[in-house]
Amino acid sequence: MAADAPPVERVDLRREFVEVGIGEVLDQLDRELIGLKPVKTRIREIASLLLIERIRKRMNLTSEVPTLHMSFTGNPGTGKTTVALRIASILHRLGFVRRGHVVSVTRDELVGQYIGHTAPKTKEILKKAMGGVLFIDEAYYLHRPDNERDYGQEAIEILLQVMESQREDLVVILAGYGDRMDKFFASNPGFRSRIAHHIDFPDYSDEELLAIAELMLQDMNYRFSAGARDAFVRYIALRKTQPLFSNARSIRNALDRMRLRQASRLVADLDRVLSADDIMSLEASDVLASRVFASGMAVTQ
Amino acid sequence: MRVTQGCFSFLPDLTDEQVSRQVQYCLARGWAVNIEFTDDPHPRNNFWEMWGLPMFDLRDAAGVMMELNECRKVYGDRYIRMSAFDSSHGWESLRLSFIVNRPKQEPGFHLERHEVSGRNIRYTTKSYAADRPEGARYGDK
Numbered sequence: 001m002a003a004d005a006p007p008v009e010r011v012d013l014r015r016e017f018v019e020v021g022i023g024e025v026l027d028q029l030d031r032e033l034i035g036l037k038p039v040k041t042r043i044r045e046i047a048s049l050l051l052i053e054r055i056r057k058r059m060n061l062t063s064e065v066p067t068l069h070m071s072f073t074g075n076p077g078t079g080k081t082t083v084a085l086r087i088a089s090i091l092h093r094l095g096f097v098r099r100g101h102v103v104s105v106t107r108d109e110l111v112g113q114y115i116g117h118t119a120p121k122t123k124e125i126l127k128k129a130m131g132g133v134l135f136i137d138e139a140y141y142l143h144r145p146d147n148e149r150d151y152g153q154e155a156i157e158i159l160l161q162v163m164e165s166q167r168e169d170l171v172v173i174l175a176g177y178g179d180r181m182d183k184f185f186a187s188n189p190g191f192r193s194r195i196a197h198h199i200d201f202p203d204y205s206d207e208e209l210l211a212i213a214e215l216m217l218q219d220m221n222y223r224f225s226a227g228a229r230d231a232f233v234r235y236i237a238l239r240k241t242q243p244l245f246s247n248a249r250s251i252r253n254a255l256d257r258m259r260l261r262q263a264s265r266l267v268a269d270l271d272r273v274l275s276a277d278d279i280m281s282l283e284a285s286d287v288l289a290s291r292v293f294a295s296g297m298a299v300t301q
Numbered sequence: 302m303r304v305t306q307g308c309f310s311f312l313p314d315l316t317d318e319q320v321s322r323q324v325q326y327c328l329a330r331g332w333a334v335n336i337e338f339t340d341d342p343h344p345r346n347n348f349w350e351m352w353g354l355p356m357f358d359l360r361d362a363a364g365v366m367m368e369l370n371e372c373r374k375v376y377g378d379r380y381i382r383m384s385a386f387d388s389s390h391g392w393e394s395l396r397l398s399f400i401v402n403r404p405k406q407e408p409g410f411h412l413e414r415h416e417v418s419g420r421n422i423r424y425t426t427k428s429y430a431a432d433r434p435e436g437a438r439y440g441d442k
Contacts, residue, residue: 099360120353127368131361169363 007060016055022047025090033079034215035208042199043087050094065168067196068096071139071185072175074201077247080175081135083201087173088133097171099131107141110155118151122158130169139174140184160190204247209236213251217282222259227284238292254290261286302409304342307382308399317366320383320401324362327385332396333357334365335386336372340379340438342407342428352376355386369401378404378440404430404439 017023026047029040049066056062068091072080085102092100105125112118126134136142142159144150163172174191176184178200185192204212210233217223224232235254239245262282266274305311315323327334334356337349352372356365365383372381381402384395408429415423430438 098363101360123367124354124356127356127364128358128360130359130363130367166363166367169361 008055008058011055011058013055017051020051020054020093022051022090022093025086025093029083029086032215033082034211035204036079036083036201039079039083039199039201042197043083043090046087046197047090047094050091050096054094054096066096067167067194068171069163069195070171070173070197070199071181071191071195072173072199072201073178073181075177075203075247077249077251078201078203079248080201081137083199084133084135084173084175088171091133091171097132098169101129101132102135103129103132104135104137106137107152110136110142110159111151113151115151118154119158122155126158126162126170130166132170134170134172136172136174138176140176140180143184143187145187156188156191160194163194206233206236206240209247209251212248213255216252216255220255220259221280222255223281225281225283228282228287231284231287235287235290235292242292254292257290258282258286261289302407304380304400304403304407306342306344306398306400308397310400314403315399315401320369321362321366323397323399324365324383324385327383327397328359328362328365330385330387330396331389332385332387334359335384336365336368336381337384338372338376338379338381338402340404340435341431342380343410343426343431349380349382352381373402377402379438380404406439 026044029043033040050068053062053066070087072083074080081104084104088097088100088102091097103125109125110118110122112121142152142156144152159172162170174181174195210229213232213236214224236251239250239254244250259282265283265286266272266278272278303310309315309323324334336352338352339346339349353368356368359365369381369383379402380400382398382400384398387394387396410426410428413425413427415425417423
């Protein structure tokens, strides 16, 4: 978008949409991410807004860079990081960030351990993220209300300053669990006002979790046998009631343990000739051996 | 007298946008861009001081420009240069270096002729600016 180009009078919206190529990214988002209806709707809205903003810019109707900083709130394993990657790609295609890479950090990478350590550390990360998206996971750890000498506050001040003054260079996405993010924003009003889009990630339903499991298995070239599938439906219902349930991440961990059990089951009988089908399919016994089914026992993972 | 060291020094001073484009060229090739400054303009002065740490793993020139502006705020009255370091095997050295900031007044150099035995002459160049102590060579700062 050259600033000195003459303003455009007419724009073919469809051609614009196709040229930018965000359609593909949005379709991919729909295809590869199960559920998350409100999130997808919001992202479509944001993408439309940015597409129009881009046209307005070419028509010389606006010169301001829109605020694009976002906050993603939701329980663990609801796909916040994955969506951040997609957002970066959408923003890149629309030309709102120049490189489209994502730098994912937590408190450790931003906050130093002694006086004078924090500012260079935070700035180094900011410099790496320039031209792309800075994804700060569990952002509320930056603020430690119980310790007023905590260096986190220094990192917050530098972040806020760059978020305000270099909006065209960097998009910041803060992510974390809903209730704690609310508290974080309440004690740092500067952040709340600088963030344009607050997106809430809902928990997955049982059917969605099953669909996620099947998609993951498909990617790993595994599949459920009919019995295993039924067992897994029961597994999901039980696992959800137990503590430390983290949505898709728990499903991934469960699948990893099932692969482990399947492998040891196969290796137990060394004299057998295996077909590709045997190697690929998870049986009901692999699922049912899970500790989740042993009632009354605490789950460690 | 205008000091001509490094790339582009016979061209008019680069604008910030041009500097940014050059830095982006370096980053696209995977070179790490550093900012250095000095107030001793002698061409044999290898010891320019570094502004901050070398900036590895950057993707966009905006980060370097941010540091350059910080550096200008503090050492705007001195020479500042960008140097791009290529860490790839076989190079492991500077690939590009150019001045991005210079003092308003550059007093130039004095040429000293030293007559030695047999009426041979040895030459010494000396910067007029270096007559004053370090840190007070240009302007009032």
